[in-house]
Every structure is written in structure tokens, then in C-alpha cells.
Amino acid sequence: MTDMNNQSIKAGALMAGLLLLAGSTQAQDAAGGANDPYFYDNFLFWSLAALGGVVIIAAIAALFHLLNVMVKVNQIRIFQEMGIEAYQEEVSKQREPFWDRMYKKWTDAVPVEKEQDVMLDHNYDGIKELDNSLPPWWVAMFYITIGFAVVYMTYYHFTDKGPGSAEEYEMEMERAEKAIQAFLATQANLVDETNVTALTDADALASGQSIFNANCAACHGMLGEGGVGPNLTDAYWIHGGDVKDVFKTVKYGVPEKGMIAWKSQLSAADMHKVSSYILTLVGTNPPNAKEPQGDLYEPQAETTQPESTEAEGADENALGMNE
Ligand code: HEC
Numbered sequence: 239m240t241d242m243n244n245q246s247i248k249a250g251a252l253m254a255g256l257l258l259l260a261g262s263t264q265a266q267d268a269a270g271g272a273n274d275p276y277f278y279d280n281f282l283f284w285s286l287a288a289l290g291g292v293v294i295i296a297a298i299a300a301l302f303h304l305l306n307v308m309v310k311v312n313q314i315r316i317f318q319e320m321g322i323e324a325y326q327e328e329v330s331k332q333r334e335p336f337w338d339r340m341y342k343k344w345t346d347a348v349p350v351e352k353e354q355d356v357m358l359d360h361n362y363d364g365i366k367e368l369d370n371s372l373p374p375w376w377v378a379m380f381y382i383t384i385g386f387a388v389v390y391m392t393y394y395h396f397t398d399k400g401p402g403s404a405e406e407y408e409m410e411m412e413r414a415e416k417a418i419q420a421f422l423a424t425q426a427n428l429v430d431e432t433n434v435t436a437l438t439d440a441d442a443l444a445s446g447q448s449i450f451n452a453n454c455a456a457c458h459g460m461l462g463e464g465g466v467g468p469n470l471t472d473a474y475w476i477h478g479g480d481v482k483d484v485f486k487t488v489k490y491g492v493p494e495k496g497m498i499a500w501k502s503q504l505s506a507a508d509m510h511k512v513s514s515y516i517l518t519l520v521g522t523n524p525p526n527a528k529e530p531q532g533d534l535y536e537p538q539a540e541t542t543q544p545e546s547t548e549a550e551g552a553d554e555n556a557l558g559m560n561e
Contacts, residue, residue: 344375426507431486437514446515449508462519464528471519472530479535484513
């Protein structure tokens with residue numbers, strides 16, 4: 239193994255490492271979680287890209303090795319044909335370290351101090367032209383960008399692998415929508431008897447109804463007409479008819495009277511929905527209604543004075559909580 243060959247192997251290993259690193263960070267970028275629809279596509283793409291990079295680097299290393307062998311063969315030929323002196327001269331040319339030679343090669347342009355050498359003979363009002371060559375590193379970058387553009391175009395525009403901007407927009411919106419829903423869900427569960435207001439949204443009331451049918455109808459009747467539990471459709475309430483009162487009754491129950499505390503079985507959002515639903519039953523006059531129990535509760539929409547009709551269990555939370 240010669241210096242040169244070792245160098246090229248080191249360089250190859252370095253490049254392979256960088257490429258793998260780039261590939262893996264990209265894969266992590268793409269890992270908006272496995273629920274990102276393009277996660278596996280991206281992962282596959284970058285794995286293949288990294289693999290391709292390794293193959294290319296291996297090929298380059300092999301070519302360097304071959305080149306090295308050819309140089310040796312040439313030196314031996316010189317030795318055989320022209321003797322030891324020519325051989326030594328040839329070998330000494332090789333002495334310049336690989337990276338130095340590479341650096342020279344890749345920045346091979348005539349320096350400013352020598353620009354006279356490459357000055358063309360025309361001169362337009364002091365504007366002159368140099369016949370200098372572009373440094374190879376620049377030219378290489380230029381071709382790399384062209385190659386990249388082709389790969390990029392193909393990936394994003396001619397295959398359905400990479401998402402286009404429109405698709406990306408859709409995905410982003412979907413993600414945002416999910417985030418909004420998640421946020422609202424946490425908000426919905428923050429509701430308690432001090433801040434609850436009656437829901438009017440049809441979806442919420444419909445799910446309130448199904449919660450009622452599943453959990454409450456057994457005691458309060460399918461229509462809220464009452465049974466074991468009191469009639470929920472009249473204007474009379476034992477524990478208060480404000481949404482905050484109802485929510486509180488549902489949440490903490492009245493265990494000694496047979497009304498379950500629902501807080502361990504229903505989420506705050508569900509108790510919110512079912513309480514709101516119950517309030518829509520008021521005034522529906524279902525058949526077989528149970529006789530009123532408790533005190534008349536009048537919604538206090540217009541007044542700011544709390545109604546103090548609750549005899550027992552008067553709920554301090556109802557005070558001044560008019561909507
Ligand atoms: C096991 C039977 C039973 C079930 C199931 C039940 N309740 Fe009750 N509920 C009662 C009883 C009994 C009372 C009366 C408590 C009292 O007399 O203080 C009551 C009272 C209430 C009150 C207060 C009524 C008032 O006049 O102040 C509300 C509101 C209520 N229940 C809602 C619900 C909701 C909502 C559910 C379902 C999530 C439910 N209940 C499930 C038995 C039940």
C-alpha cells in the first residue's frame with residue numbers, strides 16, 4: 239500500500255461517513271413520527287441514497303488504487319527503458335503530497351499576479367478580458383448542481399414519491415388540523431363546575447344524547463321523564479338548574495340519594511356534553527313524566543341577580559354566574 243492509496247482510502251471513508259451522517263439527519267427530519275405518511279418513503283429514499291453514496295465512494299477508491307498501480311507500472315517501465323536516474327527523477331515527482339497536488343489541481347487558475355499572461359488583446363474603454371480558466375472546484379460544483387437539479391426534478395415532479403408543494407400544503411394543513419383537535423380536546427377537559435357554559439353545538443349535543451342514553455336513561459328515562467331519578471324535563475331542580483349546578487351534580491353525584499358521581503367514569507368533556515344535553519330537555523313535556531321535585535328554577539338570562547330559590551344544597555357556584 240502506498241501513501242497515495244492510504245490517503246484515498248482515508249478520504250473515501252471520510253466522505254462515506256459524511257454522507258451517512260447527512261442521510262441519517264435527513265431521515266430524522268422526515269421522522270415527523272411514523273404517522274407522517276411520507277416517513278417510510280423518505281426513510282427508504284435516504285437509505286438507498288446513503289447506500290448509493292457508499293458504492294460510489296468505493297468505486298472512486300478503487301479507481302485511485304488502479305491509478306496508483308498504473309503510476310507504479312509506468313515508473314517501472316521508465317526504469318527498464320531509461321535507467322535508474324530517470325526512474326528516480328520520476329519517483330521524486332511523486333513526492334509532493336497527494337492533497338497538495340489535489341489542491342493545486344482543483345484551484346488551477348492563473349493567479350491575479352500573473353494575469354498579464356492571460357490578458358486578451360482587446361480593450362473596450364478599459365474593459366479587458368482575461369482568458370482564465372474557471373477553477374475546477376467551481377466547475378465541479380456547477381455540474382453537481384445540474385445533476386442535483388435533475389434528481390430533484392425527477393423525484394418531486396415526475397414521480398409520485400416526493401410530495402409537491404400543493405401536497406405538502408395539504409399535509410401541513412392536515413397536521414395543523416390534528417393539532418387543533420388535540421388542543422381543543424385538552425381544552426374541553428379543562429372544563430369544570432366553575433367555568434362551564436352550556437354547549438349549543440349540534441354535534442356536541444348529539445354526543446351528549448348518546449352519553450345520556452347509555453349512562454343515564456336507565457334512571458332518568460329515555461326522554462329524561464324520570465324514573466328512579468328525577469324528571470329532568472321540568473323547571474324544578476333539587477340541586478339547581480343552571481348548567482354549572484347540573485354539571486356539578488353530574489360530576490360529584492348525590493351518592494346518598496342514588497345519583498352516581500360520574501367524574502371517574504366520564505371525562506370532563508363528556509360531562510359537559512351530557513349536562514348541556516339535559517338542559518335542552520327542559521320544557522319538552524315527555525309522556526309519563528315524573529312529578530316535579532325540588533324548586534322552580536328560572537333561567538336568569540336577563541337579570542344579573544342570582545335567583546335564590548334553592549332551599550337545600552344551595553349552590554354557591556351558581557351565584558353571579560349568569561350567562
Ligand atoms: C342509578 C340511577 C341513576 C343514574 C344511572 C343516573 N342518575 Fe342522575 N340522579 C339519580 C337520582 C336518584 C337523583 C336524585 C338525587 C337527589 O334526590 O338528590 C339524580 C339526580 C340527577 C340530577 C339532579 C336533578 C335535580 O333535580 O337537581 C341530574 C342533573 C342528574 N341526575 C343527571 C344524571 C346524568 C347526566 C346521568 C348520567 C351520566 C345520571 N344522572 C345517571 C339517579 C341516577
